[in-house]
Amino acid sequence: MASATVQLKVRPEDLSQVPKAGERIPDPGIMVIFGASGDLTKRKLLPSLFHLEQDNLLPKNFAIVGVARRPLGNEFAEDMRQGIVEFGGVKADDPKLDEFIQKVSYYALSFDDASHYAGLKAELDRIAQEKNIGPDRLFYLATAPEYFTPIVENLGAQGMAQPEKGRVGVVIEKPFGHDLDSARELNHQVNAVFHENQVFRIDHYLGKETVQNILVFRFGNGIFEPIWNRNYIDHVQITAAETLGVEGRGPFYEKAGALRDVVQNHVMELLSFVGMEPPSSFESEAVRREKVKVWRAIPNIPILNAVRGQYGPGVIDGKKVAGYRDEERVNPESGTETYAAVRLEIENWRWAGVPFYLRAGKRLKKRATEISIQFKQPPLLIFNRMQSSGPCTEIQPNLLTIRIQPNEGIALRFGAKVPNTPNMSVCPVNMDFDYASAFGTSAATGYERLLLDAMLGDQTLFSHRDGVETTWALYTPILEAWAAKNPEVFPNYFAGSWGPDCGNRLLERDGRSWRNNIG
């Protein structure tokens, strides 16, 4: 396929109009991270907090207290320093790093031992007094999910959830439940202690710039919304493809699988941004209400419209990799899916009849998260009969691709006349907006924005209890059907491929195919 690319650039004089950092700074407070000895704290949370510090977005009087079971002392802060350098792309001699590390301390506690929480409360009061910090607290639960409830209940029992003054919130990592019943129960337990406006159910995809940019693209521009519907759109594909395997998280992944780990949350969040009606404002309630409306308009997904796969050994980037069943701490006969694909529809006036195809998988050919929106062909293809003699054989439909990662951007494919050909030969070309080259910055991990919003009490980019229950309600019947019947043919795709045949058949049945030329 011949193709040409048009690069869109932002003019430097326009960039200078972008508001500078420092506009929204939380009040002085303490962030308490439960499960602080885990990977997430070192790889994502502390580097992101340090990026906020570099951008002058943290209050001057601020403390971070890591909490976990292991007895650790100062080595915790030093370990975090290493994490910031290694995973945050920060220079070891960054002038702000020493000062930042002074704000980090550690408290050892057993999450489910109620008698330990009075000590934690006293420790936070001591730090607050010493560092002249007010009553704001943000509790971040980055533990295994079975500890979410005991931690919340113990914080409540010590009166740490509802202070008389200040802002107190709780951030809860995914997985938020493992099916509808467990999500409901967890919501009930959390809301018995924290008011819903204190609860931040985090999905780091919502912190990604390009995910937020979907709303800007749709509702900050006048020309796309009129064609954003069933009259012009043929179908939508959402792909979340990873080349990584389970990376030592075998026991977690064995219980999760691709549908629970990525589709029910990250992919459904992307779908809601593509599918929602324009909210009346960019305020938490307005945005979250529209998202839930989209999910609620999805009818039950027939089991035939959901397929699963598991990778066997294969080659990724020229290197041999093991199959899932040979990964560390994975059952050698595991029936857990590492790939899931779903076909669904949204039954409302905007979308009726437009299929949405979703897929997520590990050890696929390429790391790429992308949404592609394929438009219908023009009603009469007057140039098609001339294609056989030109460089392109068939006129291709317009395609809008939103690249979430790794090469964040948006491209629009359209047909253009090939110059200097006597016939009307049409080839596809791309108008391509690339975040990095347009703005000269690379997008952050997603956690920076979300941590800041949680400290500020802004819930717009966090999931509401109704939202998580609605998406679980959609996927629980599929998970139950899968659990009741182990697939006979696992593994059914090679690591380094685009997934199992059943995934391809899901689209072939409709006369379509996955867009694999992505990223």
Ligand code: BG6
């Ligand atoms: C996490 C999943 O939520 O998202 C992981 O638990 C997955 O299994 C990760 O690898 C993908 O995130 P990202 O930002 O790398 O696309």
